[in-house]
Amino acid sequence: MTTELLTPAEMADLVGVSVDTLRYYERERLISGVGRADNGHRRYDADDVAWIRVLRCLRDTGMTIDQLRHYCDLGEQGVTTKPERLAMLRDHRAKVEARRAEIDRALELIDHKIDIYLNEAAGDAP
Amino acid sequence: MTTELLTPAEMADLVGVSVDTLRYYERERLISGVGRADNGHRRYDADDVAWIRVLRCLRDTGMTIDQLRHYCDLGEQGVTTKPERLAMLRDHRAKVEARRAEIDRALELIDHKIDIYLNEAAGDAP
DNA sequence: GCTTGACCTGGAGTGCACTCCAGGTTGTTG
DNA sequence: CAACAACCTGGAGTGCACTCCAGGTCAAGC
Secondary structure (H helix, E strand, O other), X not given: OXXXXXXXXXXHHHHOOOHHHXXXXXXXXXXXXXXXXXXXXXXXXXXXXXXHHHHHHHHHXXXXXXXXXXXXXXHHOOHHHHHHHHHHHHXXXXXXXXXXXXXXXXXXXXXXXXXXXXXXXXXXXX | OOOOOEOHHHHHHHHOOOHHHHHHHHHOOOOOOOEEOOOOOEEEOHHHHHHHHHHHHHHHOOOOHHHHHHHHHHHHOOHHHHHHHHHHHHHHHHHXXXXXXXXXXXXXXXXXXXXXXXXXXXXXXO
């Protein structure tokens, strides 16, 4: 079976980025080995979808293009780089968790600020 | 009492931004009414510290400079704009919470990816 | 009295991650 | 067969939030 190859537009739609961004990622070597139809147009397979989803997840949580490129380069270099890739993921995970803690603190401050507005409305001080 | 006025460098240090950023915020009207020493140098008071902390909290959680300026403009316009300011905070709060949810989902995916690395190491499939 | 460092102003420059454009090919549709 | 949409490439442009710079003032220390 031909397992559902996607056009650029379909992929863009599916993962929530623009077609331009998809091409940009490829230029930056964050995506490689994308297949082509007879007419030279890109065709993405299930593996591409899975990887681009991970890629977006990492990008969305602040991993830079440079870091992602490094991660990809390691992947290309084969199995011996697994420990380093794992380390990158763990390192990033720690950053994301720190970020979440920051967000939790921010939410508290925002709630506090909202409370002040509500209390002012009740007492109506100058 | 003179209640501890801070120099730009001290303020920058305290809230974790650069002196340049502090001036940039002032140019963008995100900070106003900053006092001056006799020599024309800025002197920040406790209110400034409190506001800049809130400002940083909002910026750190993705509120744009434009939005912050609007929020400040509303503040300058007086008490009648309180409902709108409150609405802005609530709106932002919702976005931050959505962001946290996104981060939680990302953490799950990253953990899943890490698990795959660990399991591959155990079984060592091609 | 001269250097040093923190500050001042207005304006220019930077880095990142896209995003858009020109100029061209292909393939379907009325 | 004309027009339209979706794709291709290489390269230029954009927006945001800073960040840096030139040229100058002022106070304290050596």
